[in-house]
Amino acid sequence: MRIANRVNVCVIAAAFVAVVAVPVGAVIYTVSADGLGDFSTIQAALDIVVGGDIIELTDETFTGDGNRDIVVPSVSVTIRSQGGDPAACIIDCEGSARAEHRGFHFTTTGSETARLQDIGIINGYVTTDGGGGIWVQGADPDLVNCIVAQCTAVGGVRYGGGLYVSNMGSPWVQDCTFTGNTGDYGGGVAVSGGGGFYERCTIIDNEATGIAGGLYTSSVGTMEFSDCAIVSNVALRAGGVRLSGYQPLLTDCDISRNEATTNYAGGLWLQAGSAVGCTIVDNATAQDGGNVYCSAGTGTLTNCIIAFSESGEGVYATEGYLPTMSCCDVYGNAGGGYGGSLTDQTGLDGNIAENPQLCGLDIADYRLFDTSPCLPGGNDCSVQLGAYGQGCDSPVEKMSWGRVKSMWR
16 A cells, blocks of 8 residues: 555644633533543443533543443533543554444434544444444534544445444534544445535545445535545545545545555546545556546536546546536546546646646645646636645756856857
8 A cells, every 4th residue: 555655644643632612511521541530431421421511531541341332322512532632542442353342333312412522543343334433323423633543344335444424424523534444335434324524634544345445425415525635545446535425525635645456446436426626646546547437427526636647547437427527637647638438628618638737746745836737827717726725836947157148148
């Protein structure tokens, strides 16, 4: 698996401390790993608290019954770490094929919104349902600044090694990292039968035994991933993302360095919905669409950079399932710009085929030189293409004294 140099997991794991006001009348309970806090376990606290209360976990590793397979009802309770660092406050599920355990299960009970914040979850393992780390089943929790790592959901068709959203669940997920997870469908995250909003999340180094190493979607409600990085994931089909369902949306996302070892898109398998302002580069596939593959549905590509696939075409489509494309730059792909039933779109609806001038493809720096045609002033659409703006200036050409003199002759 190819690692995205731009993303340093240690940096990602560093604390993003969200300042949250304590509601008037709220009670803060402390739970420690040794069981000597206000409650002996996290589950014991959740069985007692009421809406508005806060459960604070000490900065240590929690294990054992009551500190895993945690069922969170839809009550407006906050579960958070004391220090605000998800790398310091960890739920170790200690799951395996012989002893299945996940981290958290958010259920449909009630109508209020629970919040999970600044917590790490590792070593979940399930072979039924899905969500080795977290399962959101019909609930609408807030998940903020969490890390889900080394969790597994396998067994034929199991969803979401890290996170599984189902049964009309619609979470708000912000600044979370999903890394090193494995699932049948959606190694990192799977949204199947649900929706939700996902902002500034990182889905990196996950693996799927079937489809979508990073993100699998078959949404039934409003769903948007924005400003997310889906990088260095691997699967048999759709290394990065499989996008399907009810009008799913990717905006300003980085989909790069993913790999499909069999077929159907190294980067994005587009069956429905839209990718807007995304950078889809440096992905690879054994067959059909190094960066984007379209089949069994239709979708839209707008204001995207689709470039430099390691293998396969930039955009490949099967007959009858042609994407709608506008203001995209398709350039430098190993198998050519377009393939299958999709003819060359260059010059149509603002689509171009020009070097996007990335600051550093070899170091996964996908920002743009100041002379890039993907900046608003460089294309006829007058918009930014891709997820990143200007990040570097064109180098100043060095001149010899002889050349300077020659200019005055």
